[in-house]
Amino acid sequence: MNKSFLVQNSLMLAPLIGATGSLMTAVGITLTFIMVTSVFALCMNALRPRLLPATHLLANVLLAATLTSCAELGAQLWSLQWHQDLGIYAGLVALQCVVLDCTGFFQRTWPARLRLYGLFGALMVGLGLLRELIGRGTFGSHLSWLTNASPAHWEGWILTTDGGLRLTTLAPGGFILLGLLIALWQIWHRPTP
Incomplete structure (x- = not known):
């Protein structure tokens, strides 16, 4: 485990905790991350040979901010x-693009990139699903946002009538749930003596 690996993954912690209060928000930030970083990688790979080494960081910041702003405008146009609900977390995708490029992530092979995309997506969607199930007692409560369906009163599939444990939809509840999941993972993968 090297330093760049820790930097890449620690930057993904903020959207993992902040943008997974519901399943649809987690799906939204995952789609934004995959779309923006893929286009960013294609553009930077085309621009990198034409840039001076001193201008790489400036080009990274400008391109990442532009692509993230375009993705946010598209999300706003699709469903306000x-x-x-995505809030400021969609803007963090630009910072992730810059850090991933500075650590050499986009020079890796496609399977390595797809592994990170899959891991990030699985964590986001899994934690979003758990937080919505435990916190609201529903499944797909904001599905009409993603599908742009007309009924605004869609409540999803209600699993509990009392609404669930509200703490898990907030950021502290996200940290607690993530800590419990990490503890379960470590217990499950503990080597037997």
């Missing part, structure tokens, strides 16, 4: 509620 979905965009508002």
Whole structure:
């Protein structure tokens, strides 16, 4: 485990905790991350040979901010509620693009990139699903945001009538749930003596 691996993964912690209060928000930030970083990688791979080494960081910042802003405008056009629920976390994708490029992530092979995309997506969607199930007692409560369906009163599939444990939809509850999941993972993969 090297230093760049820790930097890449620690930057993904903020959207993992902040943007997984519901399943649709987690799916939204995952789609934004995959789409923006893929286009960023293609553009930077085309631009990198034409840039001076001193201008790489400036080009990274400008391109990442532009692509993230375009993705946010597209999300706002598609569904305003979905965009508002994403909040500031969609803007963090630009910072992730810059850090991933500075650590050499986009020079890796496609399977290595797809592994990170899959891991990030699975963590986001899994934690979003758990937080929505435990916190709201529903499944797919904001599905109309993603599908842009007309009924705004769609409540999803209600699993509990009392609404669940509200703490898990907040950021502290996300940290607690993530800590419990990590502890379960370590217990499950503990080597037997």
